Amino acid sequence: MRIIILSLFLALATLLQGQMNKIDYVEYDLDNGMHVILHQDKSTPIVAVSVMYHVGSKNENPDKTGFAHFFEHLLFEGSENIGRGEYDGYVEKAGGTLNANTSFDRTFYFEILPSNQLELGLWLESERLLHAKVEIEGVETQREVVKEERRQRVDNQPYGSILEETFKRAYREHPYKWPIIGSMAHLDAAVEDDYKQFYADFYVPNNAVLSIAGDLDIDQAKMWVEKYFGSIPAGTKEIYRPSIVEPALGGEVRDTIYDEIQLPAVIQAYRIPAQGTEDFYALSMLSTLLSQGESSRLQKELVDNQQKAMFVGNFPFNLEDPGVSMAFGICAAGVQPLDLEVEMDKVVDIVKEELISDKEFQKLKNLVEDDFISANSRVAGIAESLANYHMYYGDANLINTEIDKYLAVTKEDIQRVAKQYFTKDNRVVLHYLPKSAE
Amino acid sequence: MKNLYIVLFAILAIAFTNCTSKTTEAVTDTVSDAVKEEMPSIHAWRANVPEPAPARKIQLGSYNTFTLDNGLEVIVVENNKIPKVSYSVSLKNDPIMEGDQAGYVTMMGDLLGRGTTSKSKAEIDETIDFIGATLSTSAGGIFGRSLTKHSDKMLALMSDVLMNPTFPQEEFDKVKSQMLSGLQSEKSDPNSMASNVSSVVNYTTGHPYGEVQTEATVENAQLESCKKYYNDFFKSNNAYLTIVGDISLDDAKMKAEKYFGAWKSGDVPSMSYGMPKSPDATNVSFVNKDGAVQSVINITYPVDLQPGTQEAIAASLTNSILGGGIFLGRLMQNLREDNAFTYGARSRLSADDLVGNFNAFASVRNEVTDSSVVEFIYEMNRMMTEEVSEDDLQLAKNSATGSFARSLESPQTIARFAKNIVKYNLPADYYETYLEKLESVTVADVKACAEKFIRADKANIVIVGNKDEVAEKLVRFDADGKIDYYDAFGNVVVYDDKPMSADITGESIINKYFEALGGKAAMDKVKSISQSMKMDMMGQQATVKQMVKDRSKIAVKVEMQGMVVQDQRFDGEKVLMSGMGNNEVITEGPMINQMKEQTKIWEQVSYMDEGYAMEVKGKDKIDGEDVYKLVVTNPEGNKSTEFYSVDSGLLLKKVSLDETSGKSIMVSFSEYTETDGIMFFGKMTTEGAMPFPMVMESTGVEVNPELSDDLFKVE
Secondary structure (H helix, E strand, C coil): CHHHHHHHHHHHHHHHHHHHCCCCCEEEECCCCCEEEEEECCCCCEEEEEEEECCCHHHCCCCCCCHHHHHHHHCCCCECCCCCCCHHHHHHHCCCEEEEEECCCCEEEEEEEEHHHHHHHHHHHHHHHHHECEEHHHHHHHHHHHHHHHHHHHHCCCCCCHHHHHHHHHCCCCHHHCCCCCCHHHHHHCCHHHHHHHHHHHCCHHHEEEEEEECCCHHHHHHHHHHHHCCCCCCCCCCCCCCCCCCCCCCCEEEEEEECCCCCEEEEEEEECCCCCHHHHHHHHHHHHHHCCCCCHHHHHHHHHCCCEEEEEEEECCCCCCEEEEEEEEECCCCCHHHHHHHHHHHHHHHHHCCCCHHHHHHHHHHHHHHHHHHCCCHHHHHHHHHHHHHHHCCCCHHHHHHHHHHCCCHHHHHHHHHHHCCHHHEEEEEEEECCCC | CHHHHHHHHHHHHHCCCCCCCCCCCCCCCEEECCCCCCCCHHHHHHHCCCCCCCCCCCCCCCCEEEECCCCCEEEEEECCCCCEEEEEEEECCCCCCCHHHCCHHHHHHHHHCCEECCCEHHHHHHHHHHCCCEEEEECCEEEEEEEHHHHHHHHHHHHHHHHCECCCHHHHHHHHHHHHHHHHHHCCCHHHHHHHHHHHHHHCCCCHHHCCCCHHHHHHCCHHHHHHHHHHHCCHHHEEEEEEECCCHHHHHHHHHHHHCCCCCCCCCCCCCCCCCCCCCCEEEEEECCCCCEEEEEEEEEECCCCCCHHHHHHHHHHHHHHCCCCCCHHHHHHHHHCCCEEEEEEEEECCCCCEEEEEEEEEEHHHHHHHHHHHHHHHHHHHHCCCCHHHHHHHHHHHHHHHHHHCCCHHHHHHHHHHHHHCCCCCCCCCCHHHHHHCCCHHHHHHHHHHHCCCCCCEEEEEECHHHHHHHHHHHCCCCCCEEECCCCCECCCCCCCCCCCCCHHHHHHHHHHHHCCHHHHHCCCCEEEEEEEEECCEEEEEEEEEECCCEEEEEEEECCEEEEEEEECCCCEEEEECCEEEEECCCHHHHHHHHHCCCCHHHHCCCCCCEEEEEEEEEECCEEEEEEEEECCCCCEEEEEEECCCCCEEEEEEEECCCCEEEEEEEECCEEECCEEECCEEEEECCCCCCEEEEEEEEEECCCCCHHHHCCC
């Protein structure tokens, strides 16, 4: 009897905490198919206005890679009513900040404004969607800027090419095989019609989620949303979504990359299912077991006990199509990558062979709970999460409930996915070595 | 260092490539004129920019302070948005000079969390991870955060770590070796390199901010120094405790007393430092980074700018106009949007109670390094000489106001404000009235501020990049026309830039090499040769025997554990590759030519023949030894780069492209010893062929041995 009451209390306490952090929101579709999500939080007088377009590098034509990201740059150039170069000015003069980013799966634009400037944010985003305008000089400038971006992030950055080098070996068919930043040759070759077409194909309200969070009045916000976005015509074409199914890797792929680095590194990228699947949650828990916290398996064994790694961890990528879980280890000085790799394998082998203890399993659950509760502390992050959950899963309420999917994972699931996916035949292994010469 | 990789990985894992864009000139030539064409004038109303609604007043959250009997000053900010509480202990003292042990204070910080009188590091980690909490230690204090329901567990551990650390020798050794590995990677990170050199040139080594951790100083660090630092400075009266989150004031008082009330107070050493001298002219400092495709530019110098002053507020607006956080900053507009030299150019003007600094920075491609410096100087001069417009100033103010409001989203901001008020002795309403103070700054204030703090003509210009491609063009920016070179850690490097004397030619280098080997005549007598070597391959011993017969045939045999794993032969016409069950005969292709070259024993004997070209590329250094760099092109047009010791004349390194695999192969030779009057290498290291360097050590050379023809047979 005592035990029952105790567990009742525990359940109540958990329930209470869940409520403390619950994110309330309103969502609806405009007639043109645009999805709108509004979340009110008046604690700070700011508001985040964001639009997520369901287009990323994977929607590109293989002969025109880098367009999604290049477009992200071009769509700050101006519109019918916003002169060239004035876009940032409107936001910064209002005391706001703005930026955008592009992933394999989507492109995301946002402004964070003083809350009395909400209408300005809606106007700016609706202009971008309705009639952006790009001048030739803007194209030329942004082309060079993107090239500098590539040099800074990839070429001149130690280990900066890891993502590119891994994905081009992990995929042979699927568009994840080319880098988000794309081919500079493709960007150089692009002509006016290419831009027009890409804009017309993907920048339509029925391919976008407008997500607003912060100090707002719901009714007023709805009125303005209708005013600025309601009259934008829906796209009429079907939106291209690649249906390419990447075949199994069919054997380990190994390679060596020479980079301007001092300490060698080991990458092991295992092919895994898409985000949102049951196995993906199990693989996330596996990653927590291996990498989160100093007592995690990889860190404790390789950084602390054996001191063979400077840093080591395993991370699954959140991708809409089947992705990879990437283990990344930087060798301690004097350690060879093969040596580190063998030890990384041993750590994973133990997970495959022995079921984890109840205590360690409880630790994983506690870590997941802490992460989940900490996740939604800023309005910009809330706006993005709501848009994400709607766009990928059609369920914005996952912002409150996704934790249940993690907690549904069993110890046996973790062992099973380790056995099933973390196999040699299913991985790409790269050794990063200091560039030998010239 | 570990954090660096976590951040690095976070960036990789997100896989975004972001940024906004914009240009200033208005151009009418339109590429995609309204990409959607059917929009008629029903949208005319859209030309009106929406007016802002009345602004809501920005409310600062409240905080409370109290002091424990042991002198610990406590700041509490209650915020119930998320059921978590954080506790931060931070020391009040200024940094100390670490001298030839630079790095030990950092090590002490890491070591603090690695063992208490009752718990090992593993037990501490296990306890913290089990409740999903964070506990981190540094030289400046300890930070802990957990869900409210786990607070007591977290605090019990935090208080144990703070008061009962044991500083185990074993953990000290680990921390040291991790730091040494970390320093290794700084050698390839251009931003770390720039930051190290900037510290040295801005503050000099006589100021704690000018101390750079190097392999030597970290190697030198002593465990006793770490313990002493802890004993000197970790006192309750030398710290603030900041409590932020889901907690009431009463509860905070109770917990502070329970977990930190027993912390001992005591006398703390005091330090004082002079104000580092700002340069009185321009001074270019350069760090070479081989193979760099971009240059990192830092234009930087120390400034005397005190935090919490009206001057600091004006300075932040001045910097914002030049190149602060906003996109409309002049540096970003000029270098990125007008010139497309960079992905981003910015500046920073930081206030600090010891000494602040100015830094304008960007990463730019090699070809435009000098042009970029010109633009930096131009924009800095413009700030110094011209008044900014009211519009520019208003933009900076609006941007600062917006950023102030956004920062209030985090309850940690209020805690930081409260701490600054105590630390710098600011008026209690300093932050309440911050926006009014900001609004009161005038164009004239900005001009005065720029005159005082922006000085392109008295600055350190620190550049990390590809020396061969960019350094020469930077001489003109240095007031005395001389660039100072540094290594990655700010140590002075002297390059031998004297022009090559005309009598150093490819021929002279090769002839000297022959002499060093024992003379051409002695070499000519060698027709056959057999050299045995041993090598460690993935933990296993391998033996390699390399034979040349009559300068026309070759055989290479590799054995492991008594088994022949590779047998490669060349009979003068055909190549046989066999081993591990494979057997392949090659009759044409680049390999045949490569083999023919090898039959000469010393391929250099052909370099003076027709069809070969040699070019001396100047001097370089290999492991501190001066070398001549010689690029050799063979009749097939393949290039190799060879490095010959200036001193001994011997070949130390050869880099060439292996045509069969397309890989760049680097072979280093060392430990030359004599056999029958001729020098042979004792050690050969090959990098680039396998995922790890292959080191072969010579176990014996036979000159003109009897070799059976069977060894070379190809069939």
